[in-house]
Amino acid sequence: MYRSNVLVCGGTGCSSSNSQEIMRRLEEEIKKKGLDKEVNVVCTGCFGLCSLGPVVIVYPEGSFYSQVTLADIPEIVEEHLLKGRIVKRLLYQETIDKDAIHSLTDTPFYKKQKRIALRNCGVINPEVIEEYIAMDGYSALGKVLTEMKPEEVIQVIKDSGLRGRGGGGFPTGLKWSLAAQNDADQKYVCCNADEGDPGAFMDRSVLEGDPHSVLEAMAIAGYAIGATQGYIYIRAEYPIAVERLQIAIQQARELGLLGKNIFDSGFDFDIELRLGSGAFVCGEETSLLASIEGHRGEPRPRPPYPAVKGLYGKPTILNNVETYANIAQIILHGADWFQSVGTERSKGTKVFALGGKIKHTGLVEVPMGTTLREIVEEIGGGVSDGGKFKAAQTGGPSGGCIPSKFLDIEIDYDNLTEIGAMMGSGGLIVMDESTCMVDIAEFFLRFTVDESCGKCTACRIGTKRLLEMLEKITGGRGEDGDIEKLESLCHYIKDNSLCALGQTAPNPVLSTLQYFRDEYVAHVHDHHCPAGACKELTIYRVLPEKCIGCTKCARNCPVGAIHGNVKEHHFIDMNKCIKCGVCMENCKFDAIVRE
Amino acid sequence: MKSLAELQAIRDKVRAQVSVREGQEDRIRILVGMATCGIAAGARPVLTAFIDELEKRGITNVQVTQTGCIGICQFEPVVEVVTPGKDKVTYVKMTPEMAVRVVNDHIVNGNVVQEFTIGAHTK
Numbered sequence A: 001m002y003r004s005n006v007l008v009c010g011g012t013g014c015s016s017s018n019s020q021e022i023m024r025r026l027e028e029e030i031k032k033k034g035l036d037k038e039v040n041v042v043c044t045g046c047f048g049l050c051s052l053g054p055v056v057i058v059y060p061e062g063s064f065y066s067q068v069t070l071a072d073i074p075e076i077v078e079e080h081l082l083k084g085r086i087v088k089r090l091l092y093q094e095t096i097d098k099d100a101i102h103s104l105t106d107t108p109f110y111k112k113q114k115r116i117a118l119r120n121c122g123v124i125n126p127e128v129i130e131e132y133i134a135m136d137g138y139s140a141l142g143k144v145l146t147e148m149k150p151e152e153v154i155q156v157i158k159d160s161g162l163r164g165r166g167g168g169g170f171p172t173g174l175k176w177s178l179a180a181q182n183d184a185d186q187k188y189v190c191c192n193a194d195e196g197d198p199g200a201f202m203d204r205s206v207l208e209g210d211p212h213s214v215l216e217a218m219a220i221a222g223y224a225i226g227a228t229q230g231y232i233y234i235r236a237e238y239p240i241a242v243e244r245l246q247i248a249i250q251q252a253r254e255l256g257l258l259g260k261n262i263f264d265s266g267f268d269f270d271i272e273l274r275l276g277s278g279a280f281v282c283g284e285e286t287s288l289l290a291s292i293e294g295h296r297g298e299p300r301p302r303p304p305y306p307a308v309k310g311l312y313g314k315p316t317i318l319n320n321v322e323t324y325a326n327i328a329q330i331i332l333h334g335a336d337w338f339q340s341v342g343t344e345r346s347k348g349t350k351v352f353a354l355g356g357k358i359k360h361t362g363l364v365e366v367p368m369g370t371t372l373r374e375i376v377e378e379i380g381g382g383v384s385d386g387g388k389f390k391a392a393q394t395g396g397p398s399g400g401c402i403p404s405k406f407l408d409i410e411i412d413y414d415n416l417t418e419i420g421a422m423m424g425s426g427g428l429i430v431m432d433e434s435t436c437m438v439d440i441a442e443f444f445l446r447f448t449v450d451e452s453c454g455k456c457t458a459c460r461i462g463t464k465r466l467l468e469m470l471e472k473i474t475g476g477r478g479e480d481g482d483i484e485k486l487e488s489l490c491h492y493i494k495d496n497s498l499c500a501l502g503q504t505a506p507n508p509v510l511s512t513l514q515y516f517r518d519e520y521v522a523h524v525h526d527h528h529c530p531a532g533a534c535k536e537l538t539i540y541r542v543l544p545e546k547c548i549g550c551t552k553c554a555r556n557c558p559v560g561a562i563h564g565n566v567k568e569h570h571f572i573d574m575n576k577c578i579k580c581g582v583c584m585e586n587c588k589f590d591a592i593v594r595e
Numbered sequence B: 001m002k003s004l005a006e007l008q009a010i011r012d013k014v015r016a017q018v019s020v021r022e023g024q025e026d027r028i029r030i031l032v033g034m035a036t037c038g039i040a041a042g043a044r045p046v047l048t049a050f051i052d053e054l055e056k057r058g059i060t061n062v063q064v065t066q067t068g069c070i071g072i073c074q075f076e077p078v079v080e081v082v083t084p085g086k087d088k089v090t091y092v093k094m095t096p097e098m099a100v101r102v103v104n105d106h107i108v109n110g111n112v113v114q115e116f117t118i119g120a121h122t123k
Helices: A012-016 A019-032 A070-082 A129-134 A139-147 A150-160 A172-181 A202-209 A211-225 A239-254 A285-292 A321-333 A335-339 A372-379 A413-418 A437-451 A457-474 A482-496 A500-504 A507-525 A552-556 A582-586 B004-019 B036-040 B043-056 B096-108 B118-122
Strands: A004-009 A039-044 A056-059 A063-065 A188-193 A229-235 A259-262 A267-276 A316-320 A349-356 A362-367 A389-394 A400-403 A427-432 A540-542 A592-594 B028-033 B062-067 B079-082 B089-091
Touching: A004 A012, A004 A019, A012 A019, A012 A202, A019 A039, A019 A070, A056 A070, A063 A070, A129 A211, A129 A239, A129 B004, A139 A211, A139 A321, A139 B004, A150 A172, A150 A211, A150 A321, A150 A335, A172 A211, A172 A316, A188 A202, A188 A211, A188 A285, A188 A321, A202 A211, A202 A239, A202 A321, A202 A349, A211 A229, A211 A239, A211 A267, A211 A316, A211 A321, A229 A239, A229 A285, A239 A267, A267 A285, A285 A316, A316 A321, A321 A335, A321 A349, A349 A372, A362 A372, A372 A389, A389 A437, A389 A507, A400 A507, A437 A457, A437 A507, A457 A482, A457 A500, A457 A507, A482 A500, A482 A507, A552 A582, A582 A592, B028 B036, B028 B043, B036 B043, B043 B062, B043 B096, B079 B096, B089 B096
Parallel strands: A004 A039, A188 A229, A188 A316, A229 A267, A349 A427, B028 B062
Antiparallel strands: A004 A056, A056 A063, A259 A267, A349 A362, A389 A400, A389 A427, A540 A592, B028 B079, B079 B089
């Protein structure tokens, strides 16, 4: 038995800030002090507070050390692990209140969260199946196989009110029952781990932190619909997640939790990985299935839906990673328990990846119905660098913007759709006053233009033309009537595309037009960018009354566009200026302005 | 995997390891004084004796942790057993053999080992 557990985050965020090396040093140092029989160092998944990484938690005290460096390791081992004295200077500041140290779960970041899908992330070692089992892992599968009929399983999922977490919000139980009703010699259970939205990393974190929860849920789904084979379609750009899934599948097979005759019930189920090469369209279900079959990732018309004719023409269910991560908990705790969390029409929780201009960049899971204000201001710690909240973008390139007047809206599928945004897979990007909404729309459009598969003309050419129009507007060449043209093209693309990629591609434009039309008007009519973000519409100018001629701007300008003698007023040559803003950042006298 | 019992066996075995990571208020805490004075007097073998004995008996609801000097250095190694809802018991001049007895008598059976306590020593 170990008296102490030292948890080191091995998620992608902390790994990229060297947590693997930190873990190695911890083990080394602990061994040196002769504590290796008493202290267990565990690599876990994401704790959520990615902006404070690398993160190390020491139990039983629950001390949360943030931004740990290699140089801090000897002190943690010597003081905390050997002598039992918590190293206060390294603690996450919000866990310290005057002199008392309170638990991480009492900090604003965690207090409002409810972790169902992420329950094991940052708690267990994802590469050790026994730790998952110790947290009641695979007992839902055991219960289902030994005590429940397939139709009972589907009924529980239906009663729970669980809806697809990939973005669409289709009732999961209904999807399963449709596939169960179709008789076939072979059916398939697939998992959509092709998380493609810029700024979204929920699914990756679940797979990195708790891969077995997805495997267990897929086996349960297989039993419910009568399938014996599962596929996880995951992008090859997620190397840590792929590796941990491979380990997890291997361990589950060794223990007989995947394979033949699981729990002696006569039920066979196995799972294989299929690596995608990162095409956004392959997150769309029919494209994804085509890609698993080895064809080009292109959508096909529906119906027939995959539940009728899916992979290899057989009935197939396809659910998102986060949806699966909820399944075992629903089976263990019952539909009523799940029903008790959330709003009337959206049950349970939702995981969001917080990004953009926010203090606590990271991963959070909140009950449905939590307001945007709670997520941004309380959990997220507010807008970073003292900025003012302007809007939040949800749903990535398919979603829309939520302006500040809707900060108090309760977040669920229907409320978001109503105001022209969407739940999406869960990326939530916060923007402050320095963000230009036309520029944001252009950014997402550039993404969809790259990612359109090219099958439908409306999407392939329409998005390209849309992008050109936006470039014209942000480039200061906008003319009267451009906004109206933009709008009608948006609707044309939406109406004439086969799959969700094209149908939702104009959403960033439409929703910014809906709430920030004045910014478009300013760009087109006044050739002015109110946020000062569009380079071609802004100029930098030196204020003669404030400039003392210190020459700092001139020395720092990367293109030599600033001229002037010492102790004399400087000026910027706009023909050379690349509008990088370095001069403004460096001026100590606020003598340079952007207009 | 052939049965739920088999799964349960694995679960029970590893449970102790992961339960340390959950904040449980109702667990018994064994605090071993590990300041310079404690370590010099031989607190480390006492600490490991506690851990080994608890593991041998499969006891999972007890947390073993170190603490600093409580000011009675002449009595080190000092061990405090804190049971929720009960008075704290302070054992002094502990040895690994005494630790085993504390686990057997006090932790398992709930009988405080009177002759090891600070009360017995200061009489």
